[in-house]
Amino acid sequence: MSDLLLPPELRYADIIKQRQNEDGSELSILNLGPTHPATHGIFQNILLMDGERIVDGEATVGYIHRAFEKIAENRPFYQITPLTDRMNYCSAPINNMGWWMTLEKALNIEVPKRVQYMRVIIMELARIADHIICNSVLGVDTGALTGFLYVFQYREKIYEIYEEICGARLTTNMGRIGGFERDWSPLAFKKIDDFLEEFPAIWSEFENLLTRNRIFMDRTIDVGPISAEKAMSYGFTGPNLRATGVDYDIRVMQPYSSYEDFEFDIPVGKSGDTYDRFCVRNGEVWESLKIIKQALAKMPEGPFHADVPDYYLPPKEDVYNTMEGLIYHFKIVMGEIPVPVTEVYHPVEGGNGELGFYLITDGSRTPFRLHFRRPCFIYYQAFNEMVQGQMLSDAIATLSSLNVIAGELDA
Amino acid sequence: MALETSVIQTKLVDKFDTIVTDFVQQHDIFAFEVDATSIIEVMQFLRDDATLRFNFLTDLCGIHYPDATPDKQFAVVYHMHNWRDNVRIRIKCFLNAENPEIDTVTSLFLGANWQERETYDFYGITFKGHPQLKRILNMDEMTSFPMRKEFPLEDGGRTDKDDRFFGRTTDNC
Incomplete structure (x- = not known):
């Protein structure tokens, strides 16, 4: 043995x-x-x-394992989004949208441009919320509580935007097959505009507080480093990989949801240590803001969902007043939707890296197999090697800069 | 796309002949089956060959096919990604029901370690040569493999969902 x-x-x-x-x-x-x-x-x-x-x-690991893959094999397709919420709960909309896009790929549904742009906006807001948590908490773990309390107000503002769009805050269960459950209200757009106006000043103040702070630099530079080769072998993706100097980003490599329409850079680091991971995430927040601005400026008019009556619930007045509406409503709610027999893999750039959905359908009302490629689970196995020979307090800073989310790790 | 799927297919068939079969394009991913006994050689070739260059193991997971023939009850699926040409492939290895085992690929990709442990944990697929093949998400004392299709989602011994509590018996429901 x-x-x-x-x-x-x-x-x-x-x-x-x-x-x-x-x-x-x-x-x-x-x-x-x-x-x-x-x-x-x-x-x-x-x-x-x-x-x-x-x-x-x-x-x-495994303390909060909730058997999502097993549950998913026993749920109709539209009931699987709440499971994805609870993986990386710091950026739930990215998981939701990733799941809908996987399903749309399997069902061959083309979604309208407006929906794609709305998805981009909400995913980038989620990325900002995710990075706010990771970076400000890294500050807390190295002894700077002020920045955390200061920027957390703006995470709250992002949650208010979610609330305006879908009614929920943390576990959003946002969207439907082919689009959104309702169009965004003018108030939602106003809240996004307000956020874009106020947040940059706050974020640059937060950056000033830490980026060139002597104590912070001493606590993070050369702490928990990993080389690019090791990181790739360990299956690192996302900001943690980019901190080692590899510019792998699925939004650029394999654009989904019209990411190819936007101009943005991929911040990369060099040494793969805690400080570089912090800087890459800071940079990504600025790029996300750029993408949201472009998406808002270019936002086309049009429907907020694809015209797919087989999959998208009809409005309630149709259900009560027309025969077709009632039939479609009944079929969708009972899970009787036409699903081809196929296998798809769809990756999205989650807050922590490549979040992949591997879906196998057998034509029935539930997935035959649904596997989540959870970036946290894959890169957390490198943690032991990264902290060997380091001080205990460095291990805490490394852990926090890796942004390991227990919900995603354990599924 | 610089690397055509036909090139991948030709190179693999030239080198491995009948070990690599059933090439098919599924949506945006080129998929094929590999004989389970040769997975290490095939993956090493895919990774190290100068034109193929599949440098990244994206994902590794198991599947249970209870309705298939006994020699194809389980499958291990590998997703690989060539970052230079941006091509993805899916490799499937079928395993038999009595003794599902396959060689570990931890020697090629360090990241396979926990993913193989997860597959072992949920499907009972043994990875030969794995440095630390023990349960990862479930508790060590567990004896069953919960992602196998015959494993029920809910505990059959639960009493809180007993029909009697709802005024029904199995006879009059």
Whole structure:
């Protein structure tokens, strides 16, 4: 039996004894988590420590595993969005839109340009909300609470926009097959405009607070670095990969939802350390703002959903007054929608990287198999290697800059 | 697209002959089946060949086909991505029901480690040569493999959903 299959505490007990006999050093085992405020989620790291320095570690994950893939195999297609909300709950609309786009690819539905632009706006707002959390919390973990409290107001403003669009705030369950459940109200557009007007000043103030802050730089530069080759082998994507200098972004590589219509840059870092990850996310917020502005300026007129009566619920007055409306309503609610037998993989650029949906349909009312490619789950396995030889406080900063979301990690 | 799917197919068939079969274009992804015993050689060739250059293992997951023949009950699916030419492929390896096992690809891609553990955890597919093949999301004490189709979504022993509590019995419902 391989040594690694043993529980870490048994494995480490041998190492501790061995090292004590060799040079008299006293290693110790430390449980970081599962419910430690600094881990920002429920996952445990069992660390072998030499004083304050980490010798080795093992991550124990799965504390909030909710069997989403199994549940998805037993739910009609339109009931799967609430599951995607609860993966990366910091940027739920990206997950929602990714799921609808996967389904539309499987069903061969073309959505109107206006819907695509609306989706781009909401996904970029979600990305900003995601990066606000990650970067400001990195500040908190290195001892700067002010920035966090300051920018969190603007996360609240983004949530108010969600609320105006779909009625929910955190777990949004936004959108339908082929578009949105209702058109955006003038108030929603006004809230977006207000956000675009106020937020840049706040964000640049936040950047000023930390980017050239001596303490912050000392705490983050050369902390938890990873090389580009290692990162690619570990399956890193998103801001964490771009911090190592690789400009891989699905919005550019494989544009979905009309991303090809917008001008934006991909910020990249160089050394793949905590500071670079922070800077890449900062840069991405500015690019997201640019994309939202362009999308608003170019927003075409038109319907807010595709004309697909087989899949899109008819308005209530039609359901009550017309025969067709009632039939379609009944069929959709009962899950009797025509679904071709096919396999699709659709990736979107989530807040943390490539969020992929691998859907296999067999023509029935539920997916035959739905697999989520969860970026957090894939890159978190590199964490142990990234923190070996570092101080415990560096591990906290690394963990927070990787933006590991427990909901996405455990599905 | 610089790299045509026909080139991928020709190169693979030239090198591996009948090990690689059933080439099909599914939406935007070129898919094919690989004999499970040769997965390492095929993936290494796909990664290291100068024209193919599939440098990134995007995704790895298992599938259970309960209605298929016993030698094709399980499948492991790999999604690979060539970042230079921006081409994606999907590789499927079918495994038998009694002893579903396949070689690990952790030697080629470090990121396969946890994804293979997840597949083992949920489907009971054994990855030969894996450094740490133990459960990852479920608890260690678990004995079943919950993503297999025969595993019920809800616990059959639940009493809170008993029909009797709703004034029904199995006879009069």
